[in-house]
Amino acid sequence: xxxxxxxxxxxxxxxxxxxxxxxxxxxxxxxxxxxxxxxxxxxxxxxxxxxxxxxxxxxxxxxxxxxxxxxxxxxxxxxxxxxxxxxxxxxxxxxxxxxxxxxxxxxxxxxxxxxxxxxxxxxxxxxxxxxxxxxxxxxxxxxxxxxxxxxxxxxxxxxxxxxxxxxxxxxxxxxxxxxxxxxxxxxxxxxxxxxxxxxxxxxxxxxxxxxxxxxxxxxxxxxxxxxxxxxxxxxxxxxxxxxxxxxxxxxxxxxxxxxxxxxxxxxxxxxxxxxxxxxxxxxxxxxxxxxxxxxxxxxxxxxxxxxxxxxxxxxxxxxxxxxxxxxxxxxxxxxxxxxxxxxxxxxxxxxxxxxxxxxxxxxxxxxxxxxxxxxxxxxxxxxxxxxxxxxxxxxxxxxxxxxxxxxxxxxxxxxxxxxxxxxxxxxxxxxxxxxxxxxxxxxxxxxxxxxxxxxxxxxxxxxxxxxxxxxxxxxxxxxxxxxxxxxxxxxxxxx
Numbered sequence: 001x002x003x004x005x006x007x008x009x010x011x012x013x014x015x016x017x018x019x020x021x022x023x024x025x026x027x028x029x030x031x032x033x034x035x036x037x038x039x040x041x042x043x044x045x046x047x048x049x050x051x052x053x054x055x056x057x058x059x060x061x062x063x064x065x066x067x068x069x070x071x072x073x074x075x076x077x078x079x080x081x082x083x084x085x086x087x088x089x090x091x092x093x094x095x096x097x098x099x100x101x102x103x104x105x106x107x108x109x110x111x112x113x114x115x116x117x118x119x120x121x122x123x124x125x126x127x128x129x130x131x132x133x134x135x136x137x138x139x140x141x142x143x144x145x146x147x148x149x150x151x152x153x154x155x156x157x158x159x160x161x162x163x164x165x166x167x168x169x170x171x172x173x174x175x176x177x178x179x180x181x182x183x184x185x186x187x188x189x190x191x192x193x194x195x196x197x198x199x200x201x202x203x204x205x206x207x208x209x210x211x212x213x214x215x216x217x218x219x220x221x222x223x224x225x226x227x228x229x230x231x232x233x234x235x236x237x238x239x240x241x242x243x244x245x246x247x248x249x250x251x252x253x254x255x256x257x258x259x260x261x262x263x264x265x266x267x268x269x270x271x272x273x274x275x276x277x278x279x280x281x282x283x284x285x286x287x288x289x290x291x292x293x294x295x296x297x298x299x300x301x302x303x304x305x306x307x308x309x310x311x312x313x314x315x316x317x318x319x320x321x322x323x324x325x326x327x328x329x330x331x332x333x334x335x336x337x338x339x340x341x342x343x344x345x346x347x348x349x350x351x352x353x354x355x356x357x358x359x360x361x362x363x364x365x366x367x368x369x370x371x372x373x374x375x376x377x378x379x380x381x382x383x384x385x386x387x388x389x390x391x392x393x394x395x396x397x398x399x400x401x402x403x404x405x406x407x408x409x410x411x412x413x414x415x416x417x418x419x420x421x422x423x424x425x426x427x428x429x430x431x432x433x434x435x436x437x438x439x440x441x442x443x444x445x446x447x448x449x450x451x452x453x454x455x456x457x458x459x460x461x462x463x464x465x466x467x468x469x470x471x472x473x474x475x476x477x478x479x480x481x482x483x484x485x486x487x488x489x490x491x492x493x494x495x
Contacts (some may be wrong), residue, residue: 012085014249017088018483019341024164027251029170032258034175036094036244036265039331041123041324042273043178043238043317047297048126048390053233054291056449058208059284060215061230068234069270071437075401076241076266077423078408078434080259083245086423087254090338091245092400094174094482099411102480103468108260108403109339111462115396116332117242117368118456121376122389123325127318129385134298135258135314142385146376153372156326160333161365162358164250167330174323181316181459182272185301189279190311193304199282208287219240219375224447236394237273241265243331256420333368336363342482346467384452391453395445405431 011021027035053061079091090096091113097105128148133140159241160167193199207215210226217225243262248254280297283304290296302310340348347367355362409431423430445454471480 002329004310010252010254013087013255017086017094019088019249021249023250024359025250025252026165027247027257028167029257029261030367032244032247032251032254032261033264034168034172035247035260035327036241037331038171038175038320038323039177039240039243040238040265040269041178041240041320042237042276043182043320044123044126044271044324046233046273046277046280046318047130048122049233049236050280051130051291051293051296052390053230054208054287055230055294056128056210057226057230058210059203059206059281059287061227061233062204062281064227064275065234065270065274065277067437068231069266069274069436071441072234072238072241073266073270074430074434074437075405076263077259077430078405079242079245079401080262081415081423081427082404082408082420083242083248083258083262084255085247087245087251087258087413089246089249089334091248091335092404093241093335093339095404096407097482099415100407102482103472103477104403105478105482106339106344106468106471108400109335109344111396111461111470112335112347112400113332113339114457114460114464115393115400116328116335117375118330118389118396119393120153120156120325120332120372121149122326122393123321124149124156125376125385125389127152127321127325127386130295130299131314131318131321134295134302135311135318138146140294145385150373151298152322152325153369153376155168155330156322156329157365157369160326160329161340161355161360161362164330164360167326170466171323171327174319176328177316178267178320178323179272181313181320182276185313185316186272186276186279188309189283189301189304190275193279193283196304198285198304200283200284202288203281203284204278206287208291214260216337219447222446222448224444228444229447229449231441232394232461233277233391234270234273235392235398235444238269239394239397240328240331241269243327243355246331246334252419259421304427329365329368329372333361333365336368337364340364344471344480362448387449388456391445391450395442395450395453395457396442398438398445401434402442405434405438409435414438 010025014021086095086098093105093109096108125145128145129140132148150322159170214225216227219225219228241262244258248258252258280300283300284290290299293299298314301313336345336351339345340351345351351364351367353363
């Protein structure tokens, strides 16, 4: 079928869920993959968290990465099965609302909104704090970092609010640049470090300044073991692949395209990311000294490759991180729009509108931008801004994934089968693997270093609880029903 025939089929599929087609379907296979890959953005995650891993786990903490890749691939496959069966903008909010109940779905949707706000700030702050000071040779400060981050957020808002097509074009070009740039950067680090005799294989198994005693232990009640904290490197980086599902109503043949984009983005990011962090670790001259730097990865690149080459590659990294933030904004805006379309988000009458000029949820974009800038403003008073942001941005998606995977395991036998994406006999083992991984990941957040991240989550949950209580009081449980719930129920019953 051509795109026109697919679009008619997709519109008919969307109508079964009670919605009319109001967004343009312009997203193809590569664009869908680019959205998922850009959100994961190995450049962003590694530049953000590598220094923290050096301080908590030492260089040997990088060996947690392959375990995270396996766990998150399993999660992506489970979410892919949900995305294929419910190809509607709003991803986990829609899945949980329709398969479990709308109240639980609203809670998951609110958690997702808070995640998509804080992770945008974390990603854009990475540009300001860990790349630009080295690229432009200036000394960063909290004020400078906040101003640069705010500027980046506003540029992304202008692009996302004015054109989805151009946003996707910018993102696709940036993803291509990131893939090529990261490959070149990785190869150059291996080759140049080896040629100059600067390859230090002992780094791969060094704990740096971290004592060897109980290094591999799980930890105690309120502290995770040193090596266990290394899992945060991969856990923060390999998230957001489900963003492709949040553009389901703008994607051609989303039942087939979206699930594949998700798991392919995780595998591509996992393999390339691991090769890169190994290359960086091998090129580190002094892990203990590097752990004290606020720009550790950029420092290694500049020291190994020299000024001119590293400047070009760091510029590509900035482009990749910008694209990551752009995709996060597009995803967050569409979730607010989807919840507002169902009259579930505060001030929904304003945010559900699609701009007749730009064909984008322009007002939802403006709201999302204001919320993000408010979060940035509060983070500016924290001494450990980046640690707080990445902690919250890792904790929140883990909660969303756990709710979705548990829901799938409970309801999988009643879910309709979908020939376009199905794991067959591997369905249950993959789902169980995802569940075990997510439970393990959440246990790591008992560590007291994440107390500020928990505080952010609790404050946002309190705000959400107040609004949900008001909704229930005003409408009652029956007033929370999703549009055309009977249609999905019919699907579950096999029609």
